[in-house]
Amino acid sequence: MAAALTACAVLAVGCSGQDADDSASDADRSTEETPDGGSPDDGTEESSDAESAPAEGSVEVVGTVAEDLPSPWGLVELPDGELLVGSRDEGTVLRVDPASGGTTDLGSVDGVDTADGEGGLLGLALGEDDWLYAYLTAASDNRIVRMEYSGDTLGSPEVVLDGIPKDARIHHGGGLAFGPDGMLYAATGDAAEPDLAQDPESPAGKILRMTPEGDVPDDNPEPGSLVYSLGHRNVQGLAWDDRDRLWASEFGARDLDELNLIEPGGNYGWPEFEGSGGEDSGFVDPVAEWPTDQASPSGLAYTDGALWMATLRGERLWRVPLNESGDAGEPEAFLEGEYGRLRAVLAVGPGELLLATNETDTRGTPEDGDDRLLRLTVS
Numbered sequence: 001m002a003a004a005l006t007a008c009a010v011l012a013v014g015c016s017g018q019d020a021d022d023s024a025s026d027a028d029r030s031t032e033e034t035p036d037g038g039s040p041d042d043g044t045e046e047s048s049d050a051e052s053a054p055a056e057g058s059v060e061v062v063g064t065v066a067e068d069l070p071s072p073w074g075l076v077e078l079p080d081g082e083l084l085v086g087s088r089d090e091g092t093v094l095r096v097d098p099a100s101g102g103t104t105d106l107g108s109v110d111g112v113d114t115a116d117g118e119g120g121l122l123g124l125a126l127g128e129d130d131w132l133y134a135y136l137t138a139a140s141d142n143r144i145v146r147m148e149y150s151g152d153t154l155g156s157p158e159v160v161l162d163g164i165p166k167d168a169r170i171h172h173g174g175g176l177a178f179g180p181d182g183m184l185y186a187a188t189g190d191a192a193e194p195d196l197a198q199d200p201e202s203p204a205g206k207i208l209r210m211t212p213e214g215d216v217p218d219d220n221p222e223p224g225s226l227v228y229s230l231g232h233r234n235v236q237g238l239a240w241d242d243r244d245r246l247w248a249s250e251f252g253a254r255d256l257d258e259l260n261l262i263e264p265g266g267n268y269g270w271p272e273f274e275g276s277g278g279e280d281s282g283f284v285d286p287v288a289e290w291p292t293d294q295a296s297p298s299g300l301a302y303t304d305g306a307l308w309m310a311t312l313r314g315e316r317l318w319r320v321p322l323n324e325s326g327d328a329g330e331p332e333a334f335l336e337g338e339y340g341r342l343r344a345v346l347a348v349g350p351g352e353l354l355l356a357t358n359e360t361d362t363r364g365t366p367e368d369g370d371d372r373l374l375r376l377t378v379s
Contacts, residue, residue, distance in 0.1 A: 050242045053305030053321035058379045059334040065354065066101045067369040069094070072356040073174070074124030074134065075299075075344040075373075083354070084132065084149075085373065088120035089361065093132070093154060096373065106154050109147070112136045119166065122174030123236075125184065127212050133160065135176040135186060142166045144176065144186055144214070160184070160214035161226070165204040167192035175207075175238040175300075179246065183217055184210050185228065187235035187248060194271035197231050205232045205270065207248060207262060221265030231268040231283060237300025237345075239307060243326055249297035249309050250286075257295035258286035259309065259320060259328075287328045288320055294333075298358075303347040304379060310342035312358060317342060319378070339374065340364055353378055 065083070074086035083096040084106075091112030095104040114120040119137030127133055132149045134157070135142065142164035148155035166172060167189075175187030190197045190205035197205025200222070209220055209228035216226055237249035246262040256275030260268055261284075269283035276285040290297075296313035307328075309318040316336040321329040335342070343358035352375070359370040 050324070050326065051305035051322075052324040053329070054379070055321060055329055057306060057319045057321065057332055057334075059317065059319070060377045061335070061374050062377050063375045064101070064369075065098045065373040065375050066096045066103060067372050069103075069356070069360075069371045069373060071120075071360050072358065072371050072373065073120070073122050073343060074176070075346045075354065075356055076124045076126045076132075077346060077348055077354075078126065083373070084124060084126075085356070086121045086124050086134065088122060089114050091121045091136075093121075093124075095152075098375075104152065106152065109134055109136060109145070109154065110157050111138050111143075111145070113139045117167070117169030117172075119169075119172050122172060123176030123186075125176045125178055127178060127184070131212070133176060133184065133212075135174050137166055137172055138162070140166075142172055142174075142188065144184075146212075160212075161186070161203075161208070161210065163203065164188050165191040165193070165196060165202065171234045173232075173235055175236050175248070177238045178212075179209075180240055180244045182212070184212055184214075185238055185246070186210070187232070187238055189234040190232070190270065194233070197233065197270045198267075198272070200225065200227060200230060203227070206230050207232065207235060207238070207246075228264060229262050229266045229268060231266075231270050231272075233270040233274075236298045237309065239300040239302045241302045241307070241322060241326070242305075245326070247287075247300060247302070247307055249300045251296060252289075252292055254292065256286075256289040257292055257297050257311075259288040259297070259300075259307070260284065261287050288331055290314070290318070290331070298342070299344040299346070299356075301345040301347040301353060303349075303353065304351050306378075308345050308347075308353060308378065310345040310355060312341045312343065312363075315340055315342065317345070317355065339372070340370070343371075351377055351379055 070087045071089040073088040093106045123135040125133040143162035144160040145157035171189030173187045173189035186208045196202045207229045208226040234251040250258040266284040269278035299310040307320040316333045341358040344356040346354045359366040
């Protein structure tokens with residue numbers, strides 16, 4: 001396998017950080033792991049009111065929204081400002097009042113297999129007409145379901161898409177989000193079978209784009225196919241910038257984790273390439289990449305001209321500023337080691353993020369109050 005090696009977060013402008021060690025000890029990657037979408041346009045058009053971010057940012061933790069959350073993964077904001085938080089390991093959904101920190105248990109999502117590994121109840125997305133969408137691991141596959149949400153209860157799951165390949169333990173993907181075009185985007189893992197990422201007939205190792213009912217949109221890159229991009233190892237974070245461009249955070253294997261700008265129909269190289277180096281072979285190179293001990297990226301969000309990436313093994317929040325041309329600047333790390341493993345990040349207003357920790361799984365070291373949902377002001 002070709003691989004680009006680096007000891008720092010890499011962009012054209014330079015790097016910072018420390019040397020990476022052997023990532024085999026971290027179970028967020030490779031076969032030693034244990035539990036742990038964009039506009040159909042070509043992405044080149046720039047908006048006249050697009051934001052640009054200063055080269056250096058800031059982060060302040062201004063409060064704790066909720067504590068004692070069980071293995072939080074999916075995170076969405078409701079129209080009234082309350083939050084829904086999914087528990088990967090318990091397969092349940094909590095409603096959280098951000099003013100009081102109080103929680104209401106909405107119950108378990110039927111069909112979630114939380115037996116072991118990284119599977120369970122993963123990404124959540126809120127659709128129109130009070131439909132809550134969930135990416136989950138079932139007994140036989142990974143799938144996307146939707147449930148009617150009525151404030152205090154969730155309806156029975158209705159299958160939107162099934163048959164996404166699963167491994168017993170690792171590489172499920174799990175990112176789920178509605179794009180500015182109203183389509184539903186889902187990030188799938190390679191199910192620990194890397195060659196599936198290059199198979200256009202398999203939904204594994206892809207970013208999929210579908211209607212809210214699970215149908216193939218007429219303007220997808222390949223007629224009749226849900227595949228929006230391919231060649232992915234394990235994408236968990238999806239976010240759109242103010243130019244309606246889709247970005248994705250992706251686990252590498254042993255060398256490099258990635259931030260990718262997603263092009264419709266683009267091939268991102270896995271398993272032929274990890275990190276940069278595939279452009280001459282027709283693959284799309286990452287916009288930024290990190291040694292695996294500085295990342296293990298999960299959630300991704302955009303606000304105020306910058307992308308924000310939550311990391312597990314790296315235990316830090318990465319900020320990647322975008323300039324007036326939409327190009328990425330040098331990554332900057334915040335909260336390093338202060339709150340442990342970081343799973344989900346959600347933009348809830350200009351300069352405001354919610355950040356969920358992930359210490360209550362088998363690789364964390366939980367303290368009293370973990371896991372937490374933190375409120376941040378950022379710039």
